[in-house]
Every structure is written in structure tokens, then in C-alpha cells.
Amino acid sequence: MYTSGSMSLPKGTELTHASIVSAIISYAYAADVREDDRFLAFLPLAHVMEFCTEIALVALNNVIMYGSPKTLTNNSPKIMPGTLGDAQVAKPTYINAVPLVLDRIVDGVMERVKEKSNFMQNIFAKALAKKESQETSAFVKKLIDLMVFRQAIPGEKFSWVDLNVVNGYFLRPEKTKEAFFEMDGVRWFKTGDIAEIDDTGAIRIIDRIGDIIKLDNGEYIALGKIEMYLKEHPVIENLFVNAKAGARGCVCIAVPNEQQIKKIARALKLDASRSYRSLCRHPEVVANVLDALQKFGKEKGLRKCDIPLALYLSHIPWVPSCGLVGPAFKLRRKALEFHFQDVLKRM
Structure with missing residues (x-):
């Protein structure tokens, strides 16, 4: 698989069969997919997360429906006004998402909220603040989902999968040496990201060094x-x-x-x-x-x-x-x- 090339030319990453199989099994185990779940696929199979997810779902005999990032929501650029986006038509319970796609989903939801009355906009804002609070119980968050967010957001679950560290970059020994190192017998990968640890102990990626x-x-x-x-x-x-x-x-x-x-x-x-x-x-x-x-x-x-x-x-x-x-x-x-x-x- 090749990197996105966001900072330089794309680099080929040497993924082992064991790494791919491990990711597929991990997804099948951790995602808690049910027989009646419906997956909406819109990322290309050149994206390793999508590749592993779809293999796992085929093995689990789940429904996979195919869409496009440009037709995902009712407000997507390739959707004619008055027609429905892929998510509204397919009504998935699972999708894989990348930040840009999530941003578009959020934009679509906020546009729908703006069309509501001031009273409903205030309800939505307060429900969102409650949902984001660390002090809100899981039970209350589920109630908020059912009473507020299920009315605005198509789908129920978002899923991500982490893959094992790769062997190195294909035919790029100098780049492999720059990015990978061992310390105390453990192999590490320098991602080039800038991160911060918030008050809850969670790590947030906030930028790239370059x-x-x-x-x-x-x-x-x-x-x-x-x-x-x-x-x-x-x-x-x-x-x-x-x-x-x-x-x-x-x-x-x-x-x-x-x-x-x-x-x-x-x-x-x-x-x-x-x-x-x-x-x-x-x-x-x-x-x-x-x-x-x-x-x-x-x-x-x-x-x-x-x-x-x-x-x-x-x-x-x-x-x-x-x-x-x-x-x-x-x-x-x-x-x-x-x-x-x-x-x-x-x-």
C-alpha cells in the first residue's frame, strides 16, 4: 500500500500478510457487527482501512452498499437539489470515515439544524453539549441519541481500525531509517504528527511537523x-x-x-x-x-x-x-x- 503523499511523493509501505490478516480479524472481533447491520462503503479499496474492513464484512456475510464521498449526504456537491444522498437512501448502521468526510457530514447536519426553529436549535445545542460532556452517563447519552441525534444523523456507528506497524518503505532504505527505530527491544515509528494530551488523558493529533x-x-x-x-x-x-x-x-x-x-x-x-x-x-x-x-x-x-x-x-x-x-x-x-x-x- 502507498502513503497518501500529503508531504512528499507517496511511499510504498511493506505490509505483511500477517499484518493484513491481523487487522481483518481485529475488525471482525472489535466492531461487534450484527447480522442485520448494513455497511456503506465510499472510500477506495486503495485505502488500507477500507480494504481490511470489506474483507472482514464479506467473511461475516454482511450487506455492503457502495456510494461516493461526493454523493454521501443530501448537501454533497454531486447531489441534485431535492434528491437524497447515499446515506439517506442506504440507511447504513456502519461506515468507515476519514476526517474530511466527517466534516461534510457535520456540515450537512448543521445545515438541517439551521432550518429548524430557534427553539429546536437551542435543544440541539444543549443536547450536543451534554453529549460531549465527560460527566454525562452512557445511559443519558443513549437517550440523547434516540431523542435528538437519530433525527439528524444517518447511521448509528462509526468504526476505525488500527493496523500493525509496517516493515518499512519499499525500496526506500533511507526513508525507512529516518522513520523507524528500536528502543529497549521495541520497534517504533515516527509519524511526523504533533500531539497533545488533554485533561482526560486522551491523545489528540493536532498537526504535522512539516x-x-x-x-x-x-x-x-x-x-x-x-x-x-x-x-x-x-x-x-x-x-x-x-x-x-x-x-x-x-x-x-x-x-x-x-x-x-x-x-x-x-x-x-x-x-x-x-x-x-x-x-x-x-x-x-x-x-x-x-x-x-x-x-x-x-x-x-x-x-x-x-x-x-x-x-x-x-x-x-x-x-x-x-x-x-x-x-x-x-x-x-x-x-x-x-x-x-x-x-x-x-x-
Whole structure:
């Protein structure tokens, strides 16, 4: 299997048969799959988690239904207005998910919540706060799921599977030596992630070492962290933040939600016959989205130096086949920088 190539060229990882079989058995044992469970598959089989999961589910004789990340929810970019997304049609009880897909599900749910009355929005906000609290009992959380969240979120369970550490990188001994080491007889892998331990003792991955950039004022910014927060805005489908060492600040290139862009165009009273592509190039639309992102970033607690100074809207979705994202929709920074090099120079 090959890595996503988010920071450099994809590297082949040497997975053993024992590692794959171990992952399949672990999933079958830990996921607690029932005979009547329904699995919605939308990640490519080039993604090792999806590969192992589907083999396990075939062995367990479970139903597997196939969808697409671009048609997953009612608000997905390839779903016509008024029609249902894959999750609503399939009604799965299990899915595998990656962060970007979860962000899109959250965006879809929040859009539905905004359509409700102020009273129902307050109920949802209080239920969510209660569900997230460490002090809320499991029984109360189940009641909240049944009474509130089952009405908004398709599906019941999300599952992840951890795989054994690989042998190394295929035909890349220098990279293998950099990333793997032994200490006290135990083999370790340097992931390149930056993590923090919260008050509950849980470890949270918050950024990548290669994503830390020093600006001209001496401040450091974390590109991945900025992307993580700004992607939560309902206008954004995907987003890439870029900055060079010594720059005045960062800029971003985003793939917007087509329906949201058309909604903005109507609010700006632009010509209704304009294409989605032309709207993405329209200065007023770009300025409107940039202003919304800047305000949203401040609301999320981003510092002044974290806020993007400029924005470019890309009308073409970033999918694995275009080479700008990996199988799990992780950004391929080098590929994005090369593809948008002329845009970045102008920004």
C-alpha cells in the first residue's frame, strides 16, 4: 500500500500478510457487527482501512452498499437539489470515515439544524453539549441519541481500525531509517504528527511537523490547524492553506459548495445565468467568501496571523483521480503547490 503523499511523493509501505490478516480479524472481533447491520462503503479499496474492513464484512456475510464521498449526504456537491444522498437512501448502521468526510457530514447536519426553529436549535445545542460532556452517563447519552441525534444523523456507528506497524518503505532504505527505530527491544515509528494530551488523558493529533511555518514577524503558524477550523464553514468543501517561510501571512485555495456559492450570488444580485465556474472567479463572490472565512476563523479562536490574507476559489472538486488528494482525501501539498503555482504567485 502507498502513503497518501500529503508531504512528499507517496511511499510504498511493506505490509505483511500477517499484518493484513491481523487487522481483518481485529475488525471482525472489535466492531461487534450484527447480522442485520448494513455497511456503506465510499472510500477506495486503495485505502488500507477500507480494504481490511470489506474483507472482514464479506467473511461475516454482511450487506455492503457502495456510494461516493461526493454523493454521501443530501448537501454533497454531486447531489441534485431535492434528491437524497447515499446515506439517506442506504440507511447504513456502519461506515468507515476519514476526517474530511466527517466534516461534510457535520456540515450537512448543521445545515438541517439551521432550518429548524430557534427553539429546536437551542435543544440541539444543549443536547450536543451534554453529549460531549465527560460527566454525562452512557445511559443519558443513549437517550440523547434516540431523542435528538437519530433525527439528524444517518447511521448509528462509526468504526476505525488500527493496523500493525509496517516493515518499512519499499525500496526506500533511507526513508525507512529516518522513520523507524528500536528502543529497549521495541520497534517504533515516527509519524511526523504533533500531539497533545488533554485533561482526560486522551491523545489528540493536532498537526504535522512539516506544516509549521515561521512568518516574517517571527510568529509560527500551523497550516493543518488553520485548515481544520476553516473547513468547518458550510461554504467550504475542501481547503488548502499555503505560506512560505518569511511570508507576511498565509493564503488559501478552496473548493466551495456549489449550492452555497449560488446562494451567495443571489444575495449579491448577480446575473442568475452565470455558471458556477464564472461565479468562482467573480471578485464580489470571492470577497464575500473570504470575509466570511476570516470572521469564522476569528470566532474559532484563530490568531490574527492565522487568518488567510487572500483566497482563490477552485470550481473543480479535488478527488483522488486528479492527484491533488490521496485515497483518504488527505491534501497532497506538493501536488497542490505545483498545480496552483501560478495562482499562488499572484496571491
